Amino acid sequence: MTDAVSIPAVAGSGPGVPKTARGERTRARILKAAEETFGTLGYHRAGIADITRAAGVASGTFYTYFASKEETLRELVQEMGRRLRAHLEQETAGARDRLEAEELGLRAFLQYLCDNPALYRVLQEAQFVDESIYRHYYESFGERYIRMLAGATDRGEIRPGNDEVRVWALMGISNFLGLRYALWEKEARFDEIVATVSDLLRNGLASGGGRENR
Amino acid sequence: MTDAVSIPAVAGSGPGVPKTARGERTRARILKAAEETFGTLGYHRAGIADITRAAGVASGTFYTYFASKEETLRELVQEMGRRLRAHLEQETAGARDRLEAEELGLRAFLQYLCDNPALYRVLQEAQFVDESIYRHYYESFGERYIRMLAGATDRGEIRPGNDEVRVWALMGISNFLGLRYALWEKEARFDEIVATVSDLLRNGLASGGGRENR
């Protein structure tokens, strides 16, 4: 298991990082093909052969860059997560307050899912292949999110409250609305959806719309 | 494929319904074992052998009652869905208005997930085995839910709005909070969670807490 050669241990291990421009390109092609293949066929139905065919390489080449099918999924989740976060940060950068950031963020997320449907499937399936990847994804996403809500509270934009619970509720909202309206029935009419959620976040559902709780 | 015997066609088809008390019991044992096995190992890691072992029958017996592994998952999702719905209806029956029903429903759901963790996994994995089961589950769940919100609107308990979007948002909230607090970190302190969501639904997040929207 532990080869005598190379670097300390622990790190990247297994099949090495490419050391040539060609290798770099091939590895990237395979990863992209894996994203598409997992995204359309699903992790279990997708075979290594499907991936390598889509990448235009022989099946053995896969193992020059990836230790296993599962390892590939792991890397994919991390990379796709980074891309999504970067996109959302960019799209919400111009918000004037937290509530507006929520609006921009939801709209951006829905659009992103429309354009990258593989994200949903790869992430959700990862949950049952290796739960730790999935947990890590949402927990790290959640931590940043919580800090943003805390900041907004400090600035008086939202009422104090249990931000962890709020964040998981908000992530749940995005997730389900994404599935329903970005993947299942692609409505371009995201405005209506965003407006409805925005109203919920600003005023709640109650007919009073304000202070009447205990 | 089509045997010459028995009933018209179309219906239950394949492996028959048990015709004896013994058969009834065996079938039920297998279904229960499948629930447990899928719940702990997951659909793909769970083998027919694991299920039949847990049920205490020979592997061949499985096919006396179920056409395939996939068919079993289908049936399981439907049955588990029925059970959950029945439980929630019962637990929310005493609510005095919609907002209170949401509170009772969320608490009941969290507790139910704690007690029946297999529900989450079986349902979510079904999504990638046969999406139609999963869609049907949420769409039928959603339809009833929408009607309840519509009724609440008529009674003046909540403001008018896009109830379909609201319902999917609410289902997303329950789902994510269930995963986080009922499956991952079992906190018995559901009160805090329910209170936070209740506050969100009653007042929103905004510091004003009321009418300031466009």
Next chain:
DNA sequence: ATGAAACCTGAATCAGTATTCATGTTACGG
């Protein structure tokens, strides 16, 4: 009681597929 239907058994089948490896091919530092 009795025999046909229902039920149960578990070894054998059969197909799919992740991974390996011996063998070419290509790139590039010297």
Next chain:
DNA sequence: CCGTAACATGAATACTGATTCAGGTTTCAT
């Protein structure tokens, strides 16, 4: 220009696991 490390190939391997089936056992209506 070479020679070697990198890279690429794809048939062969090795294994898993769903499904079948030929034959025993139990149930129950008559």
